[in-house]
Amino acid sequence: MNEINQRIEDLRELMRREHLAACIFPSTDPHQGEYIPDHWKGREFISGFNGSAGTAVVTLHSAALWTDSRYFIAAAEQLKGTEYQLMKLKIEGTPTIAEWLGRECGAGAEVCIDGWCSSASAVRELIADLRHEGGITVRTNLDPLRQIWRNRPVIPENPVEIYPLKYAGEPACGKMTRIREALRQLHADGMLMAALDDIAWTLNLRGTDVHCNPVFVAYLLISSKDVTLFVNQAKLTAGVSDYLKSEGIQVEDYEQVENGLKQYFEYNILLDPDEVNYRLYEIVKNKGRQNDLPKTEIVEGESPVKRMKTIKNETEIAGFRSAMLKDGIAMTKFLCWLSGYIGKSEISELTEIAIDQKLTSLRAEQPLYRDISFDTIAGYGSHAAIVHYEATPETDIPLQPKGMLLLDSGAQYLDGTTDITRTIALGPLTEEEKKIYTLVLKGHIQIELCKFPSGASGTQIDILARKDMWREGLNYLHGTGHGVGTYLNVHEGPHQFRMEWKPAPLVAGMTITDEPGIYLPDRCGARTENTLLIVPYKETEFGRFLQFESLTLCPIDKAPIVREMMLSEEIQWLNDYHQRVFDALSPHLNPDEVEWLRTACEAI
Numbered sequence: 352m353n354e355i356n357q358r359i360e361d362l363r364e365l366m367r368r369e370h371l372a373a374c375i376f377p378s379t380d381p382h383q384g385e386y387i388p389d390h391w392k393g394r395e396f397i398s399g400f401n402g403s404a405g406t407a408v409v410t411l412h413s414a415a416l417w418t419d420s421r422y423f424i425a426a427a428e429q430l431k432g433t434e435y436q437l438m439k440l441k442i443e444g445t446p447t448i449a450e451w452l453g454r455e456c457g458a459g460a461e462v463c464i465d466g467w468c469s470s471a472s473a474v475r476e477l478i479a480d481l482r483h484e485g486g487i488t489v490r491t492n493l494d495p496l497r498q499i500w501r502n503r504p505v506i507p508e509n510p511v512e513i514y515p516l517k518y519a520g521e522p523a524c525g526k527m528t529r530i531r532e533a534l535r536q537l538h539a540d541g542m543l544m545a546a547l548d549d550i551a552w553t554l555n556l557r558g559t560d561v562h563c564n565p566v567f568v569a570y571l572l573i574s575s576k577d578v579t580l581f582v583n584q585a586k587l588t589a590g591v592s593d594y595l596k597s598e599g600i601q602v603e604d605y606e607q608v609e610n611g612l613k614q615y616f617e618y619n620i621l622l623d624p625d626e627v628n629y630r631l632y633e634i635v636k637n638k639g640r641q642n643d644l645p646k647t648e649i650v651e652g653e654s655p656v657k658r659m660k661t662i663k664n665e666t667e668i669a670g671f672r673s674a675m676l677k678d679g680i681a682m683t684k685f686l687c688w689l690s691g692y693i694g695k696s697e698i699s700e701l702t703e704i705a706i707d708q709k710l711t712s713l714r715a716e717q718p719l720y721r722d723i724s725f726d727t728i729a730g731y732g733s734h735a736a737i738v739h740y741e742a743t744p745e746t747d748i749p750l751q752p753k754g755m756l757l758l759d760s761g762a763q764y765l766d767g768t769t770d771i772t773r774t775i776a777l778g779p780l781t782e783e784e785k786k787i788y789t790l791v792l793k794g795h796i797q798i799e800l801c802k803f804p805s806g807a808s809g810t811q812i813d814i815l816a817r818k819d820m821w822r823e824g825l826n827y828l829h830g831t832g833h834g835v836g837t838y839l840n841v842h843e844g845p846h847q848f849r850m851e852w853k854p855a856p857l858v859a860g861m862t863i864t865d866e867p868g869i870y871l872p873d874r875c876g877a878r879t880e881n882t883l884l885i886v887p888y889k890e891t892e893f894g895r896f897l898q899f900e901s902l903t904l905c906p907i908d909k910a911p912i913v914r915e916m917m918l919s920e921e922i923q924w925l926n927d928y929h930q931r932v933f934d935a936l937s938p939h940l941n942p943d944e945v946e947w948l949r950t951a952c953e954a955i
Contacts, residue, residue, distance in 0.1 A: 363409070373411075375477070416436070464491060774788060790820050817850075858897070861884075
């Protein structure tokens with residue numbers, strides 16, 4: 352029997368014992384991370400789908416998996432041979448999980464979702480939706496995987512390290528002062544911080560508990576006078592313990608967070624229902640009802656730390672510039688190396704995985720390199736149409752002296768995090784390939800050219816990347832851009848460029864990517880991405896206006912461009928950008944690389 356189907360059968364045996372009609376497995380962990388430690392990859396274990404976003408649902412007689420457009424093709428392939436039906440989010444006709452369960456389970460059924468691995472807001476929404484589907488009830492106090500996941504990975508025990516002030520730019524005590532001031536404005540005495548990147552940023556600490564993301568598993572409980580870090584204390588070196596003590600931060604074991612919330616003594620506490628898991632939220636909500644402890648009022652709202660860390664200080668901005676220079680050097684060395692194969696039959700000696708390995712090795716030569724910032728997407732030909740494609744030994748294919756290679760990659764340097772995509776012509780292209788490449792480039796440049804009032808939302812700007820595509824009846828369903836952390840998670844919010852309404856304001860000091868794309872299934876795909884810094888533009892009687900500065904330093908392939916499709920302002924931007932790239936990178940390259948870069952940056 353297929354391994355996944357066997358796991359489903361094991362689960363159903365448990366479900367029958369527990370009188371459950373269905374089990375729901377989201378992609379999250381107790382900290383609501385996008386990328387999570389292996390211990391909590393329950394959705395991947397039960398479904399075999401390894402994308403970063405999706406929800407698996409198993410009933411006693413059926414199974415389905417919901418995911419977004421980034422993973423439609425990959426999920427369809429990974430679910431082959433299993434019972435799972437693929438549910439495509441945002442596609443007309445796709446039922447919600449609640450609607451599907453209403454049909455599959457019937458009125459009065461009980462379904463299970465682990466309250467530790469689901470946010471308070473997600474569980475509350477699920478409960479409400481299922482109430483309207485025949486009164487289906489939700490059980491949250493069971494982790495079904497605990498009994499069926501043999502050899503389950505342990506929660507990481509990797510050491511925590513101090514993030515030097517010369518890169519952080521602000522001491523932890525200064526951040527705590529700002530956080531407490533923000534809490535006072537929200538009329539809150541304290542807060543529980545659960546997001547791992549928020550904790551790492553606040554304390555100027557980093558870790559290696561999550562692949563590609565320098566964070567560590569912990570909770571942080573703040574009151575008006577005390578700060579307590581709940582963490583596996585075996586992870587703390589003597590130096591880190593001394594540092595925490597010097598910053599006035601108490602330490603308790605990770606598992607003691609429940610008791611810490613029960614013993615929290617102040618009148619109220621801020622809980623972000625999108626960040627705090629349902630089980631911990633309910634502990635605070637029920638405090639005083641089921642014991643003799645004083646009741647704590649919940650102030651519900653977004654954690655102030657999310658927006659604080661998105662606005663980079665001068666030290667962090669300088670670090671980003673340094674990291675982008677190093678990354679640009681590595682990328683240019685790679686592109687120069689690859690150019691020796693373009694248009695030649697010898698290129699078939701290279702595969703997608705070999706491309707990834709070569710680029711990673713060049714990045715690793717750069718000072719302060721620590722790791723990649725996400726698994727490289729190196730998709731050739733039709734694989735470029737798979738938005739989040741990651742080559743495996745089973746899918747790895749050789750390159751050919753034709754078509755396009757989509758290369759989305761990034762690195763973690765001690766002074767900054769990078770994220771860049773380039774689509775590269777490997778030889779002759781079809782007219783269709785040239786057209787979609789040019790439309791993507793036009794959308795990218797229109798974002799770069801944008802001037803906008805401070806506080807505008809990324810949703811208001813997103814249209815600039817899509818307007819020329821829409822005229823051609825083309826579109827892409829992923830976001831156009833996301834925030835980037837300072838030696839932290841490559842995806843940082845809440846600000847972003849996206850079609851869907853996201854009200855988070857854009858303000859000076861934020862970093863954000865610009866990455867439109869077009870994907871033609873089974874044919875080709877193109878995406879161009881720079882990481883941008885939001886900087887002042889001008890101030891008028893109508894207020895303060897902002898603009899974008901490209902932090903990324905790397906040539907954009909000119910070969911696929913249909914010049915006649917480009918506006919004069921777009922051509923001017925590209926020529927100016929390439930001049931800046933050449934001036935910044937050429938002093939750090941050998942003579943052959945400089946000559947290649949000179950040609951790559953020539954005006955069109």
